[in-house]
Amino acid sequence: MKRNILLNPGPATTTDTVKQAQVVPDICPREQEFGQIMADISHDLLKIVHADPKEYSAVLFCGSGTLCMDVCVNSLVPQGKKILFVNNGAYSSRAVDIAKAYGLDYIDLNFPVDGLPDLAKVADVLERESDIAVVYTTHQETGTGILNPIREIGALAHNHGAVFIVDTTSTLAMLPIDIESENIDFCMASAQKGIQAMTGLSYVIGRTAIIEESRDYPVRSYYCNLYLQYDYFRKNGQMHFTPPVQTIYSVQQALKEYFAEGEQVKWQRHQAAMAEIHKGLQELGLREVIPLEIQSGLVAAVAYPDTPQWDFDRVHDYCYERGFTIYPGKMQNQGTFRLCVLGAITADDIKAFFAVFQQALRA
Numbered sequence: 001m002k003r004n005i006l007l008n009p010g011p012a013t014t015t016d017t018v019k020q021a022q023v024v025p026d027i028c029p030r031e032q033e034f035g036q037i038m039a040d041i042s043h044d045l046l047k048i049v050h051a052d053p054k055e056y057s058a059v060l061f062c063g064s065g066t067l068c069m070d071v072c073v074n075s076l077v078p079q080g081k082k083i084l085f086v087n088n089g090a091y092s093s094r095a096v097d098i099a100k101a102y103g104l105d106y107i108d109l110n111f112p113v114d115g116l117p118d119l120a121k122v123a124d125v126l127e128r129e130s131d132i133a134v135v136y137t138t139h140q141e142t143g144t145g146i147l148n149p150i151r152e153i154g155a156l157a158h159n160h161g162a163v164f165i166v167d168t169t170s171t172l173a174m175l176p177i178d179i180e181s182e183n184i185d186f187c188m189a190s191a192q193k194g195i196q197a198m199t200g201l202s203y204v205i206g207r208t209a210i211i212e213e214s215r216d217y218p219v220r221s222y223y224c225n226l227y228l229q230y231d232y233f234r235k236n237g238q239m240h241f242t243p244p245v246q247t248i249y250s251v252q253q254a255l256k257e258y259f260a261e262g263e264q265v266k267w268q269r270h271q272a273a274m275a276e277i278h279k280g281l282q283e284l285g286l287r288e289v290i291p292l293e294i295q296s297g298l299v300a301a302v303a304y305p306d307t308p309q310w311d312f313d314r315v316h317d318y319c320y321e322r323g324f325t326i327y328p329g330k331m332q333n334q335g336t337f338r339l340c341v342l343g344a345i346t347a348d349d350i351k352a353f354f355a356v357f358q359q360a361l362r363a
């Protein structure tokens, strides 16, 4: 099969074995055999973030990553309480939009998209507002590649008795995460990113005791409610509604490959690929807009070159025709594009990319 190198922020490049794992005999997902695959996947997901199965549960959903943002925001805010968003980018803004859509009482604590949130301001809001039951932020703001200080934000949330939700969609299974020491109560991801499987399965990993408590919270969505999905799987060993059957086979294979590669080796592979991106950009005199110290190491946001000849679409098309996908930026005030290293790619793939990218610029 033709191998495309996806430098977009997910879906990511997958291995042939993961692609082929989807081609299986037809099966009704209500069979016990299939329920067991989902139970094993849930168990493996806990392992990835080093979560104690006595304390945490993984709850599977059918949909893309945004579905889990929706689930966490709509399911974990008790009646009459508020959710505080620590927002320095497009993905936290998306979570704010979800809160708005559900008519939740929320505080959108906004920070510039090219820097870290000011923790003193977060502490200040938590001090002033008494009704905040949930604090939400994004681990890596995928639009810029900024890595947020979740451990510190989580500590502030916990000091005020609030539940801490982190969108880890673009870090989980890439950057090593220890759920408990990072102060995470709930995190989430989707199969097409860190674990290098297919789009269609997403998951919330969170504290079982809090999920149980949320049984008494308002049910704001029928399809996307955390407690209902958790409870149905616990009682029946099945998702409530039809799961993405073939995607789940790809996830089973991808998890096998994840554990075979190993957490640290995989992270080193991503870092080596990103080091090659930094080097390639520097050689071309292209500027990254986020300081290295606050980057995740998974996404580079690159300023458009200051020349009237620059044309992102033409460069994209040139690279795309040769098997490399680059991606537009997500910063309102300046033109940027992104180079990401989420998938089953190596430093050598990035070297090959820069050879093509240079030709594209010359053309």
Ligand SMILES: *Cc1c(COP(=O)(O)O)cnc(C)c1O
Binding pocket: 009, 010, 064, 065, 066, 067, 069, 091, 138, 140, 141, 142, 167, 168, 169, 170, 190
């Ligand atoms: C990719 C991503 C999502 C989910 O996006 P979908 O297009 O719904 O899969 C959510 N949060 C972050 C931080 C992401 O990078």
